[in-house]
Amino acid sequence: MPDSAIRPRKEFGKTIAADITHRLREEIIACALPPGEPLRFDVLRERFGASFTTLREALTALTAEGLVDAQEQRGFRVAPVSRQDLTEVTDARVLIEVELIRRAIERGNDDWEIAVISTLHRLKRIEQRDPEHPLRDPEWKVAHRQFHQALVSACGSATLLAIRAELFDRAERYRHLSANFRPRPRDKAGEHQAIMQAAISRNADLAVQLIETHIRSTSDNVATYAGHLLDTE
Amino acid sequence: MPDSAIRPRKEFGKTIAADITHRLREEIIACALPPGEPLRFDVLRERFGASFTTLREALTALTAEGLVDAQEQRGFRVAPVSRQDLTEVTDARVLIEVELIRRAIERGNDDWEIAVISTLHRLKRIEQRDPEHPLRDPEWKVAHRQFHQALVSACGSATLLAIRAELFDRAERYRHLSANFRPRPRDKAGEHQAIMQAAISRNADLAVQLIETHIRSTSDNVATYAGHLLDTE
DNA sequence: AACGGTATGATTTTCGAAAATATGGTCCAG
DNA sequence: CTGGACCATATTTTCGAAAATCATACCGTT
Numbered sequence: 001m002p003d004s005a006i007r008p009r010k011e012f013g014k015t016i017a018a019d020i021t022h023r024l025r026e027e028i029i030a031c032a033l034p035p036g037e038p039l040r041f042d043v044l045r046e047r048f049g050a051s052f053t054t055l056r057e058a059l060t061a062l063t064a065e066g067l068v069d070a071q072e073q074r075g076f077r078v079a080p081v082s083r084q085d086l087t088e089v090t091d092a093r094v095l096i097e098v099e100l101i102r103r104a105i106e107r108g109n110d111d112w113e114i115a116v117i118s119t120l121h122r123l124k125r126i127e128q129r130d131p132e133h134p135l136r137d138p139e140w141k142v143a144h145r146q147f148h149q150a151l152v153s154a155c156g157s158a159t160l161l162a163i164r165a166e167l168f169d170r171a172e173r174y175r176h177l178s179a180n181f182r183p184r185p186r187d188k189a190g191e192h193q194a195i196m197q198a199a200i201s202r203n204a205d206l207a208v209q210l211i212e213t214h215i216r217s218t219s220d221n222v223a224t225y226a227g228h229l230l231d232t233e
Numbered sequence: 234m235p236d237s238a239i240r241p242r243k244e245f246g247k248t249i250a251a252d253i254t255h256r257l258r259e260e261i262i263a264c265a266l267p268p269g270e271p272l273r274f275d276v277l278r279e280r281f282g283a284s285f286t287t288l289r290e291a292l293t294a295l296t297a298e299g300l301v302d303a304q305e306q307r308g309f310r311v312a313p314v315s316r317q318d319l320t321e322v323t324d325a326r327v328l329i330e331v332e333l334i335r336r337a338i339e340r341g342n343d344d345w346e347i348a349v350i351s352t353l354h355r356l357k358r359i360e361q362r363d364p365e366h367p368l369r370d371p372e373w374k375v376a377h378r379q380f381h382q383a384l385v386s387a388c389g390s391a392t393l394l395a396i397r398a399e400l401f402d403r404a405e406r407y408r409h410l411s412a413n414f415r416p417r418p419r420d421k422a423g424e425h426q427a428i429m430q431a432a433i434s435r436n437a438d439l440a441v442q443l444i445e446t447h448i449r450s451t452s453d454n455v456a457t458y459a460g461h462l463l464d465t466e
Numbered sequence: 467a468a469c470g471g472t473a474t475g476a477t478t479t480t481c482g483a484a485a486a487t488a489t490g491g492t493c494c495a496g
Numbered sequence: 497c498t499g500g501a502c503c504a505t506a507t508t509t510t511c512g513a514a515a516a517t518c519a520t521a522c523c524g525t526t
Contacts, residue, residue, distance in 0.1 A: 014305035064297030
């Protein structure tokens with residue numbers, strides 16, 4: 001289900017609707033389309049060069065992912081943000097991610113270990129390039145996502161992985177929301193390193209604790225530095 | 234997000250696409266459209282009296298819910314079933330439902346207690362009518378769903394409730410799959426009664442244990458009596 | 467007979483026009 | 497001035513035809 005986002009230039013593989021869905025998702029997560037923004041067909045039609053129907057299909061898919069809000073007979077808009085929603089997403093992520101980490105540590109084989117180590121390695125290399133503003137680097141985004149994805153990939157449940165991916169996207173949107181206001185990033189590199197070590201050494205309890213802290217502190221950061229954006233309805 | 238399925242006669246509220254989505258979902262869950270069945274537009278067009286585009290939108294929504302399988306450029310089909318998928322759905326349900334029951338018991342107020350008691354009452358009345366084949370009674374289906382929904386409704390997280398609803402639907406499809414082969418229903422009435430009592434008396438640990446047993450034994454039943462349907466790819 | 471390539475038919479996917487519905491403003495009655 | 501009904505416009509939603517893509521059968525070559 002996740003996308004392994006290799007340069008999604010033009011229509012990479014298949015249907016236009018799937019491509020539009022992908023591009024719209026990226027823009028919403030990156031807050032290029034801000035929360036609450038009405039999504040009018042005329043505008044989208046021009047921006048994405050697709051017809052009503054195709055756009056509608058994409059918007060329907062994103063509605064199911066919780067990134068778009070459908071108001072029957074009154075069109076679509078980017079899903080609004082709120083403190084309540086941030087809390088719900090955070091709690092749900094903790095619940096699921098903790099379970100998946102446990103399972104992955106229990107079941108992960110050599111390939112899993114390699115994936116975890118190598119994705120972290122790439123992430124650290126990218127961070128060295130611009131330690132101040134990692135979130136602005138699209139490559140960092142991809143690498144960060146892939147590291148966390150690798151960590152749980154061995155859990156054995158495609159169903160839970162799909163749910164996790166959805167929640168990850170929704171959380172990432174909140175991260176972008178606060179990116180412009182956050183003074184300096186905290187020591188994420190160190191946290192990722194510690195999580196990797198706990199996972200590889202099969203210390204489940206420690207890994208779980210680190211992951212929960214990681215998720216919650218990110219969420220707290222958003223609430224602190226983007227709180228003023230979370231109050232409008 | 235859940236539907237409170239009151240007689241969805243004709244186009245009840247709003248858009249045709251939403252209506253078709255609802256009807257298609259019901260038919261898939263009830264296995265009127267069997268797992269793996271190709272969903273060709275000509276056929277659907279005749280069956281539901283809607284156009285390509287509208288149907289496509291409905292199928293896209295159901296794909297996101299895990300009830301339909303989209304194969305790019307090669308159309309849609311009813312999501313296939315498998316032992317692996319049944320296991321995943323069951324485990325995910327236990328994980329989430331257990332958490333939600335805990336939260337609901339902690340946060341539920343008078344309205345919650347009333348909802349739990351009254352939905353169980355209705356369920357029992359319906360069961361008295363035809364104790365042998367409850368699953369064949371569409372009213373039982375609705376009442377059963379509403380009881381379980383009421384149990385967790387006070388959890389405080391719309392996000393987790395939406396995920397739960399999706400998993401419930403997917404599990405219900407498996408139940409229908411085995412309904413024709415199951416010799417006699419086990420004592421569900423007693424189980425529901427016990428769950429209700431544990432919840433109302435705020436005995437979280439007991440309620441959690443009962444719910445987990447309830448979910449897993451249902452799943453085991455399916456594996457036992459519909460196992461021969463779960464092996465074809 | 468086996469293989470590869472191509473033409474034909476079936477099916478999905480996309481499009482823009484047309485129908486349905488909401489929005490906003492104006493006018494009139496109270 | 498206020499409130500409500502009505503009309504005009506903006507926007508969404510739906511449709512069936514047209515384009516794109518896939519599946520299959522056919523044919524010629526080895």
